[in-house]
Amino acid sequence: MKSHAKVVVIGGGVVGCSVLFHLARHGWTDVVLLERDELTSGSTWHAAGGMHTINGDPNVAKLQKYTINLYKEIEELSGQATGVHLTGGVLLAATEARLDWLRGVVAKGRYLGIELEEISPNEAAELMPLLDPKQFVGAVRNKEDGHLDPSGVTHAYAKAARKLGAEVERFTKVEDIVRRADGLWRVITNKGEVVAEHVVNAGGLWAREVGRMVGLELPVLAMEHMYLITEDMPEVAAWNAKTGTEIIHAVDFDGELYLRQERGGMLMGTYEKANKPWSEFQTPWNFGHELLAPDIDRIAPSLEVGFRHFPAFQNTGIKQIINGPFTFAPDGNPLVGPVRGLPGFWVACGVMAGFSQGGGVGLALSNWMIEGDPGADIWAMDVARYGDWATMAYTNAKVRENYSRRFSIRFPNEELPAGRPLKTTPVYELLSARGAQWGVAYGLEVPLWYAPEGVKDEFSWRRSSDFTQVAKEVATVRDGVGLSEISSFAKYEVTGEGAAAWLDRMLACKLPKPGRMTLAPMLKQDGRLIGDFTLANLGEDGWFLAGSGIAEQYHMRWFEKHLPDDGSVRIEALGQKLTGLSIAGPKARDVLAKATRSDVSNAAFPFMAIGRMDIGMAPCLVGRVSYTGDLGYEIWVAPEYQRAAFQTLTAAGEEFGIGLFGSRALNALRLEKNYGSWGREYRPIYGPLEAGLDRFVAYGKDADFIGKAAALAERKQGGKLRLRAFIVDADDADVIGDEPIWFGGAVRGWVTSGGYAHHSKKSVAVGYVPKEIADESDGFEIELLGKRHAARMQPAPLFDANFERMRA
Ligand SMILES: Cc1cc2nc3c(=O)[nH]c(=O)nc-3n(C[C@H](O)[C@H](O)[C@H](O)COP(=O)(O)OP(=O)(O)OC[C@H]3O[C@@H](n4cnc5c(N)ncnc54)[C@H](O)[C@@H]3O)c2cc1C
Numbered sequence: 001m002k003s004h005a006k007v008v009v010i011g012g013g014v015v016g017c018s019v020l021f022h023l024a025r026h027g028w029t030d031v032v033l034l035e036r037d038e039l040t041s042g043s044t045w046h047a048a049g050g051m052h053t054i055n056g057d058p059n060v061a062k063l064q065k066y067t068i069n070l071y072k073e074i075e076e077l078s079g080q081a082t083g084v085h086l087t088g089g090v091l092l093a094a095t096e097a098r099l100d101w102l103r104g105v106v107a108k109g110r111y112l113g114i115e116l117e118e119i120s121p122n123e124a125a126e127l128m129p130l131l132d133p134k135q136f137v138g139a140v141r142n143k144e145d146g147h148l149d150p151s152g153v154t155h156a157y158a159k160a161a162r163k164l165g166a167e168v169e170r171f172t173k174v175e176d177i178v179r180r181a182d183g184l185w186r187v188i189t190n191k192g193e194v195v196a197e198h199v200v201n202a203g204g205l206w207a208r209e210v211g212r213m214v215g216l217e218l219p220v221l222a223m224e225h226m227y228l229i230t231e232d233m234p235e236v237a238a239w240n241a242k243t244g245t246e247i248i249h250a251v252d253f254d255g256e257l258y259l260r261q262e263r264g265g266m267l268m269g270t271y272e273k274a275n276k277p278w279s280e281f282q283t284p285w286n287f288g289h290e291l292l293a294p295d296i297d298r299i300a301p302s303l304e305v306g307f308r309h310f311p312a313f314q315n316t317g318i319k320q321i322i323n324g325p326f327t328f329a330p331d332g333n334p335l336v337g338p339v340r341g342l343p344g345f346w347v348a349c350g351v352m353a354g355f356s357q358g359g360g361v362g363l364a365l366s367n368w369m370i371e372g373d374p375g376a377d378i379w380a381m382d383v384a385r386y387g388d389w390a391t392m393a394y395t396n397a398k399v400r401e402n403y404s405r406r407f408s409i410r411f412p413n414e415e416l417p418a419g420r421p422l423k424t425t426p427v428y429e430l431l432s433a434r435g436a437q438w439g440v441a442y443g444l445e446v447p448l449w450y451a452p453e454g455v456k457d458e459f460s461w462r463r464s465s466d467f468t469q470v471a472k473e474v475a476t477v478r479d480g481v482g483l484s485e486i487s488s489f490a491k492y493e494v495t496g497e498g499a500a501a502w503l504d505r506m507l508a509c510k511l512p513k514p515g516r517m518t519l520a521p522m523l524k525q526d527g528r529l530i531g532d533f534t535l536a537n538l539g540e541d542g543w544f545l546a547g548s549g550i551a552e553q554y555h556m557r558w559f560e561k562h563l564p565d566d567g568s569v570r571i572e573a574l575g576q577k578l579t580g581l582s583i584a585g586p587k588a589r590d591v592l593a594k595a596t597r598s599d600v601s602n603a604a605f606p607f608m609a610i611g612r613m614d615i616g617m618a619p620c621l622v623g624r625v626s627y628t629g630d631l632g633y634e635i636w637v638a639p640e641y642q643r644a645a646f647q648t649l650t651a652a653g654e655e656f657g658i659g660l661f662g663s664r665a666l667n668a669l670r671l672e673k674n675y676g677s678w679g680r681e682y683r684p685i686y687g688p689l690e691a692g693l694d695r696f697v698a699y700g701k702d703a704d705f706i707g708k709a710a711a712l713a714e715r716k717q718g719g720k721l722r723l724r725a726f727i728v729d730a731d732d733a734d735v736i737g738d739e740p741i742w743f744g745g746a747v748r749g750w751v752t753s754g755g756y757a758h759h760s761k762k763s764v765a766v767g768y769v770p771k772e773i774a775d776e777s778d779g780f781e782i783e784l785l786g787k788r789h790a791a792r793m794q795p796a797p798l799f800d801a802n803f804e805r806m807r808a
Contacts, residue, residue, distance in 0.1 A: 001169050001191055006030040007369070008187045008196040010174050010210055012039040014047075014150065014354040016202030017157035018362030020166050021074065026366045029165030033158070034189060036173035040154045041288050042204035043326035044354060047150040048227050048269055050249065050258060051355045052089065053114045053142065054105055056410075057380035058738055058750075060333060061112055063360020068144055070359040071153065078159035083149025087260070089249030090124045091140040092131065094309070098253050099138040100461045101409050103786035106140055110740045110747040110783075117141045118786070128250050129239050130259075130266070130310045145249040147260050148355060157362075173285075177213040177345075185344060198369060200346045205327060206283050207335075207349030214342055218335060218383075219390035220350040221399040222278040222325040224292055226299050227269030229262050231317040236264055255305035256407040265319060268310075270302035271406035278325035280396060294321035328352045330390060330398030330419070332406070334381040336361055337368060340557040347383050357381075373524060377685045384554040389443035394419045411459035412736040413466065421445045425487045425579045426642045434660055437466070441488045442550045444576070449473065449662040461785060462733040463756065466664060473665035474758040477628055478799075481587040481653055482661040483646075486580035486634060490552040490573060492559075495542035498568030503543055504703035506562060507535060508688065508711065509696050514539035517608045517623055519696045521688050522558075527710025529691060531555055532682050536610045536623060544610070544621070546634070548678035562706070579642040583649060584632030584669075586805065587656040592622070592633055594652040607807045616648030617641075627666060629673030629797070630805050664755075671764040672757035672798040674725045680737060680753040681723055681766055687714040690721040690768070721749075722774035723766065726791040727798075728754070728782050730763035735784055739765070742781040742788055743773050751782060760798040765791060 006028055009016045012035030020033045035041065051068055055061040071082045093099040102118070109116040119141050121133035127141065158168050169191070176188040177199060187194045201218075203210035211218040239247055247261040259268045278292065296303075307313045329335050329350035334357060339345050348365050351357055367375035379385065390398075401418035410416070415438065421428070423444040432438075436447040437457060449466045450473065451457075458465045476482045494503060504511055509520040514537045522531035533547040547555060552573050559571050583591055592600050598613035599605065600622075610623040618641035626632025637645045650658060674692075676682050681691060688694045688711060698705075699712055728735060735754035740747040749769035757764045765782050777795075781788040800806070 001172065001194065002032060002167065003192070003194060005032045005194055005196045007032070007198040007200060008185070008194050009033040009200040009202055010187070011035065011042070011202035011204055012154070012158065012168065012170065013042045013044040013202065013204040014154045014157070014358045015204065015348050015351045015361055016200070017154050017161065018358040019200055019202055019348050019365050020168070021157040021161040021164070022362035022366035023369065024161045024164035024166040026370050028370055032167040032169060032194065034172045034174055034187070034194070035168065035170050037288055038170055039158055039168070040151050042206070043324060044150050044154055044204070045289060046291060046322055046324035047326070047355065048267060049147045049150045049355055050260060051146055051148060052249070053144045053356070054091070057333065058108055058112055059377040060357070060360070060380050061108070061114065063364065063376065063378070064356045065112070065114060065144065066363060067356055067359030068146070071148065074156040074160045077163060078156040080156035080159045081149070081152050082156050083152045084146060085148070085246060086144070086146040087246050087248045088141065088143045089145030089251065090119070090128050091142060092124060092136050092250060092252045093138045094136050094252070094254035096137060097409055097461070100785050102138065102140045107740050107783045107786070108738050111750045115143050128248050130235060130247065130312045131250065132309060132311055135309045147249070150355065153355060174210065174213070179214070179342070183343060198344045198346060200348055200365065202348045204349065205287070205325060206285070207327060207347070209283055211347070214345055216339060216342070217392060218347065218349065219330055219386050219395040220327045220335065221280065221395050222283065222327045223399065223403050224276045224278050224323055224325055225269070226272070226294060226321055226323045227267055228318050229267050229320045229322070230265035230313065231319050232264030233266060233312060233316045235312040236261060236266060251407070252306065252309055253407045255309050256302050257306045259310065265316070266313070268303070268306055268313070270299050270306070271403055272299045272302050273404045274298045275400055275403045277396060277400060281392070292323040292325065294323045296321065326352060328399045328402060330386070330395050330402065332402045334361055335383040336365055336378060336381045337374070337383045338557065339383060340553055340560065373526060377683050379679065379683065382554060384557050385550065387442060387553045389423055394422060411461060413457050413464055414459040415439050415448070423576060425485065425576065426639050427485060427646050430643065430646060431485065431660070436662065439663065442552060444488050444549065446488045447485055447660070447662040449664045450660050467756070470664045470668060471758040473659065473661035474668050476657070476659035477585040477630060477661055477665065477669060478759045479585070480657045481583055481585035481591050482665070483649055483653065483658055484582050484661045484666060486582045487576060488549040489580060490547045490549045490555065491578045491636065492545040492547070492571055492573055493542060494545065494569065494571050496567070496569040498564060499543055502564065502569040503535065504701070505705050506559070507533070508698065508705050508707065509535065510698040510701055511535070512537045515609060515611055517610050517625060520545070521693045521696050523688065523705070523707025523711055524684060525707055525710065527707040527714050528684050528687050529682050529693070530558060530684050532678055532693065534623070534625060538610070551678055576639060578636050579639045581635045581637065581642070581645060581649065582626060582632060583635070583653070583658070584626040584628040584630045586631055588631050588633060590656055591649060591653040591658060595648050602808065615645045618645040618648065620645060626806065627675060628669040629675060629799060630669070631808055632806070667755050668758045671755055671766065672760045672762070673800070674766070674794070674797045676723060676766065677753070686721065686723070686768070687711065687719045689714050690719040690723065692723045718771055720771060721768040722771050723752070723768055724774055725794045726765045726767070726780060726782065727794050728763040728765050728784070729790040730784060733785055734763045735765040735782060740783045741767050741769055741791070742783065743769065743776070743779055748773060757798060762798060764794070764798070
């Protein structure tokens with residue numbers, strides 16, 4: 001075994017081998033994979049080997065498509081058969097709600113280049129002869145489904161990597177990992193030590209234990225999972241003889257089952273409701289090629305449905321039940337990327353669909369390690385989407401929920417209950433008493449809307465029980481004054497003598513003067529967005545940044561990576577050390593003036609001003625800005641004062657008819673202002689010109705901000721896309737995001753977000769289209785629940801296009 005390597009990859013499952021292959025293919029060949037046993041000795045060897053392109057997140061779906069297309073290449077490169085059978089498959093709906101969901105999947109497929117086609121139950125039965133069409137209301141055909149040989153694929157990755165110069169050491173167990181003073185990693189094994197610049201944790205079933213070697217508690221948990229294999233079935237033999245083809249894959253969502261042909265019989269697996277975690281606290285190191293005891297009672301309810309939906313199963317015997325463990329992150333997507341605070345330590349774990357996702361994970365990670373950027377929008381699998389709040393118990397609750405809902409529909413207005421409430425702010429009870437319906441962002445409970453007694457969210461693809469109430473909240477803001485909680489923003493304090501110069505380099509905007517704020521896009525080297533903030537200059541107190549709450553860890557990783565070593569700049573993510581309230585609407589100033597002794601007149605405290613003032617007895621930091629696009633204030637307050645500030649504002653607002661509004665009303669308000677948001681409109685694949693944030697980029701400032709050259713080039717060349725708002729001719733449903741935008745009979749763009757703008761009484765969609773058609777006003781259509789709706793471009797904001805209200 002070599003003593004030094006550029007990269008040590010820990011784990012020889014499908015994921016580690018894919019990472020090794022991708023590193024070598026990308027040109028890093030001084031790389032070694034350490035496997036404590038034979039390759040495939042974790043969850044990989046007993047997988048059912050199914051692969052498919054669909055995923056709830058379109059960016060993950062793209063990587064799944066890449067993975068499936070890769071098998072041919074690694075087979076050719078390695079000479080190792082992968083056993084790929086691209087049979088195609090059917091996705092089955094037994095309810096109308098499921099069919100609506102599937103139509104959304106088909107629509108998404110159109111702009112992802114995934115060929116999906118809605119078919120009738122009878123057409124599905126012609127393709128998949130074992131199903132009873134009477135049990136279903138519709139189906140979708142996917143030509144890119146199939147299965148493979150898990151061991152063959154893993155060895156093909158490893159052999160291809162070796163051919164490119166990478167090394168694989170089997171029976172080499174990593175026992176400890178220590179960071180040296182010079183930043184290199186000592187990877188200590190039962191066979192000696194390798195010193196490496198980078199370490200990749202692809203430990204699969206043991207990823208948690210490998211993480212603990214460097215003091216990391218990764219949010220992953222293994223679950224038991226069962227599939228059965230039947231005896232040979234005459235129906236299968238007859239079909240094979242008649243058509244010369246295998247029986248295609250099927251996913252029966254309402255039965256929570258997946259099926260495929262396995263030799264002369266069938267394989268049927270299920271994500272059972274009565275699921276069971278495996279090795280909740282510590283994965284035993286001596287676990288290897290053994291299986292877990294099957295528990296047919298646990299999967300019996302799903303099998304009952306399966307036997308009804310696929311009657312031929314009633315007449316066949318079960319040859320074998322496989323029960324094996326594999327790992328999940330709380331939301332079921334992989335954990336990939338560099339770990340904040342551990343330079344050179346990377347993770348590629350929590351991959352629950354290694355044969356659909358392993359290639360994409362390897363590609364993204366190797367790009368990231370070599371180029372400094374994953375090369376794709378992989379937010380849905382970025383390890384930074386979790387923070388310290390994703391504890392072991394939280395992970396346990398969430399993984400179990402996610403497993404049991406693997407095939408369940410999640411409606412756009414549906415909030416999942418497991419692991420909640422976890423983080424709450426001091427006004428939580430006060431807001432609950434006023435009817436707050438809670439959602440969650442980065443572990444924190446956030447008020448979505450306020451329900452009158454006895455009214456609750458009814459989960460639906462269409463407008464629901466909250467619609468009239470959200471309309472009232474919007475009217476409260478636009479006609480008078482509303483109060484909302486905004487603690488879920490990420491807040492950062494930047495101090496030190498080098499702070500101004502550092503921010504000037506990190507952010508693309510012009511730095512504001514003391515007592516002023518500005519919008520602050522942050523770019524990567526390639527000129528694309530990596531953040532958008534409100535930056536405030538607090539004078540002697542340093543600088544204050546507010547940004548997307550879900551991206552706190554993501555942004556801190558980026559900030560810390562770029563901090564100077566000399567201690568001249570300090571940045572702290574304030575988390576819930578600082579909570580927030582906001583008041584907005586034409587009467588917001590009247591309320592604030594009554595609540596404080598400070599001068600908040602327009603002359604003394606104009607738009608984009610920021611300063612400290614007491615609200616009642618509570619010391620606060622108040623900024624004159626509002627995401628509602630109205631006259632408004634953001635009020636930052638230490639948690640011990642939040643209740644007092646809330647009560648003062650509520651009392652002061654009484655005579656002005658103050659009312660509470662939640663994030664759904666805020667969405668309706670920002671949509672009619674054409675305001676985008678991080679994670680939707682602003683993502684790391686768009687340039688500032690494309691995203692319409694170029695007006696906040698100080699292209700001419702002296703500072704050589706990160707991404708400047710690329711941003712200038714984008715401005716010169718014009719980029720490819722434009723973010724645009726549309727008015728949709730919708731009836732009882734509004735867009736939610738990821739719907740295709742049609743133009744001239746073809747899909748030309750995609751929706752990033754939308755909803756109903758209650759004040760303007762319009763259904764709004766925001767999304768990207770190619771710049772060539774970005775100035776057309778008509779001729780657009782947006783596909784919603786399987787139907788194309790006419791859409792008109794809305795270049796100016798529907799509300800207050802001249803920005804008079806917020807400056808008044
Ligand atoms: C019953 C069942 C059915 C499944 N069906 C499918 C399916 O149809 N399609 C699909 O895509 N996925 C399926 N999966 C999931 C799939 O198996 C996983 O997604 C995949 O195996 C994850 O691979 P991995 O490389 O991340 O982890 P693992 O396969 O667990 O590999 C990790 C490797 O790291 C090694 N390792 C760990 N710690 C150390 C250390 N300290 N030193 C050295 N080596 C170490 C281990 O020995 C192991 O070989 C199924 C899983 C099960 C259990």
